[in-house]
Amino acid sequence: MNTAYVVSCVLLMAGVTYVIRMLPMAVFQRRLENRFVRSFLAYVPYAVLSAMTFPQILYSAGGTAASAAGLLVAMVLAFRGKGLLVVALGAAAAALLTQQLLLAGLL
Amino acid sequence: MSADCCENPAGLGEENPDLPDLSFQRGLKDGLPICLGYLSVSFAFGMTVAQSGMPIWVALFISVTNVTSAGQFAGFDLILHGAKYLEIAITTLVINLRYFLMSLSLSQKVDRGMTTLQRLVLSFGITDEIFAVAIQQPGMVGARYLAGLITTPLTGWSLGTFLGAAATGFLPESLRTALGIMIYGMFIAIIIPPARQSRPVATVVVLSAALSCVFRYVPLFQGISSGWATILCTLIACTFAARRYPVNCAETEEAG
Numbered sequence: 001m002n003t004a005y006v007v008s009c010v011l012l013m014a015g016v017t018y019v020i021r022m023l024p025m026a027v028f029q030r031r032l033e034n035r036f037v038r039s040f041l042a043y044v045p046y047a048v049l050s051a052m053t054f055p056q057i058l059y060s061a062g063g064t065a066a067s068a069a070g071l072l073v074a075m076v077l078a079f080r081g082k083g084l085l086v087v088a089l090g091a092a093a094a095a096l097l098t099q100q101l102l103l104a105g106l107l
Numbered sequence: 108m109s110a111d112c113c114e115n116p117a118g119l120g121e122e123n124p125d126l127p128d129l130s131f132q133r134g135l136k137d138g139l140p141i142c143l144g145y146l147s148v149s150f151a152f153g154m155t156v157a158q159s160g161m162p163i164w165v166a167l168f169i170s171v172t173n174v175t176s177a178g179q180f181a182g183f184d185l186i187l188h189g190a191k192y193l194e195i196a197i198t199t200l201v202i203n204l205r206y207f208l209m210s211l212s213l214s215q216k217v218d219r220g221m222t223t224l225q226r227l228v229l230s231f232g233i234t235d236e237i238f239a240v241a242i243q244q245p246g247m248v249g250a251r252y253l254a255g256l257i258t259t260p261l262t263g264w265s266l267g268t269f270l271g272a273a274a275t276g277f278l279p280e281s282l283r284t285a286l287g288i289m290i291y292g293m294f295i296a297i298i299i300p301p302a303r304q305s306r307p308v309a310t311v312v313v314l315s316a317a318l319s320c321v322f323r324y325v326p327l328f329q330g331i332s333s334g335w336a337t338i339l340c341t342l343i344a345c346t347f348a349a350r351r352y353p354v355n356c357a358e359t360e361e362a363g
Contacts, residue, residue, distance in 0.1 A: 006165060006186055009195055013182040014172035016199040017206070018231055024211035025230040026223060032215060039349035044212040044341060045242045046301070046308050047315040047348075048205055049294040051340035052235065054316035055323055056333075057291040062284040070288040071295075078299035084240070084292075085140040091292035096285035103281075 061095035065102060070095035129248060134255020141236040141256075142263030144293055147286035148176050149264045153271025155180070159187055163272040170268035174234055174261060177333070178202045202334035208341055209238040216242055218249045225250040232257030236290065239297045307352035315344040 032038060057074075061067040073094035077087045101107040149170055156166035173179050178199055185195050210233050217226075229250060237256055241248050302309040322328045322336035331339070 001161060001165075005189075006161075007168075009182070009186045009190075009192070010165075010169050010172060012192055012196055013169075013178065013199045016196050017173055017175055017178060017203045020200070020203050021206045021210050021233045022227060022230040024207060025214045025217075025226045025233075028211060028214040029219075029221075029223070029226070031219075035353050036349050038215070039353045040345045041212045041215055042354050043307070043311045043345040043348045044208050045239060046298050046311045047341040047344040048208065048337060049235070049239055049298050050312040050315040051319040051337045051344075053291045053294045053298075055320050057288065057295075060291050061288040062281075066285065067288060070285075070292065074288075074292040074295045075299065078295045079303065081300050082296065083140075084296045085143070087296035088140060088144060088289040088292035091288045091295075092285045095288050096282065099281055099285060 061092070062099055063102065065107070066095040066099040069098040129244065129252035131251040131255040134252040134257075135259050136255075137240055138237070138256045138259030140293060141234075141240065141260040144236065144286075144289040145260050145263040146267040146270075147283060148290065149267030150271035151283065151287075152176070152179055152183075153268040153273070155271075156183060156268075157272040159183075163269065166268050166272040167265060171265055174232065174264060175203055175206075201332060204334060205235075205337050205341070206233055206238075208338070209233055209235070213238060213241060216248060217253070218247050221250050229253050229257065232261060234260065236260065236293060239294065243297055307348050310352070311344050311348045314347060315340045318343055 032041070057071050058064055058067045061070050070091035074087050074091040077090045082090070098107065152170065153163075153166045156169070157163065169179055169183060173182070181198055181202055182195060185198060210230055213233060221229075232253075237260060241253060241256060244252075298308075298312050302312045318340040319336060322331055322340065328336075
């Protein structure tokens with residue numbers, strides 16, 4: 001392992017990532033008044049998280065069947081307004097159960 | 108302007124003296140689910156690094172300085188292949204550019220009283236999940252709350268990386284695989300309840316998900332990386348929604 005090369009690369013990655021995260025927070029300290037911009041930014045969280053979740057969630061827990069079971073349980077729990085941890089653990093439990101049932105030949 | 112101009116989704120907060128100040132402890136507690144989700148992802152990262160033959164400190168060093176899942180995996184892969192600095196910088200930029208949009212959105216959600224120094228320090232900890240939980244709070248978020256909200260996940264991220272690198276095979280494979288879905292479960296828990304209550308938010312969620320599937324499955328778009336795809340989906344869905352459903356016309360008078 002070339003230590004100097006590895007350390008330089010890691011610091012480079014860290015620097016690029018930090019600047020991306022820091023610039024908007026440091027520059028836009030005042031309230032933006034433009035209505036379109038405010039509306040746009042209000043919708044950003046939902047758009048980002050939705051794009052990251054779908055369809056990637058179907059590949060997140062090993063097999064498609066296990067992931068789909070996790071997705072289904074997550075959607076049902078979220079529709080009922082359950083908290084983050086309950087939804088996340090529910091999805092993982094459903095995926096694990098499906099995976100084990102498939103392995104045991106019961107599904 | 109459409110008739111729906113008074114929609115006000117939870118994305119941006121307003122100064123509201125009636126809401127209690129969010130404490131550091133509250134931040135720590137709200138960061139706990141993120142921390143648990145991070146344990147499995149960073150565990151996998153630690154294992155990846157250890158299995159490549161790199162020492163444990165490299166894994167920990169990357170996690171502590173970068174705090175980003177996809178960016179770290181991709182960057183580490185490039186390092187293993189002895190990539191050029193420019194290649195590493197550009198890949199990191201593309202994969203992590205979404206944080207720019209998140210940071211911009213968050214800049215409108217934090218207390219006006221937050222100092223520049225606090226902004227410089229706290230922006231280090233803007234991840235997908237921390238951003239998601241912060242933006243979900245009613246009202247504005249302050250430096251103390253944000254510091255707490257970053258501390259727990261960052262601890263989990265580092266600890267998971269260390270454990271994964273040190274004790275490869277510590278968790279059974281089946282359990283580790285299943286835990287991979289937790290992060291997405293959290294995202295669903297964040298976007299679905301507001302989508303049920305607000306038609307504009309539901310529109311954004313469905314539109315963005317549909318676009319994301321198009322980028323993923325339509326052969327024409329196969330060359331677009333997931334980082335760019337996320338950014339494009341966000342730009343298109345938010346532009347559409349901001350035109351169709353501009354938020355809250357009279358927000359300055361709302362205190363009355």
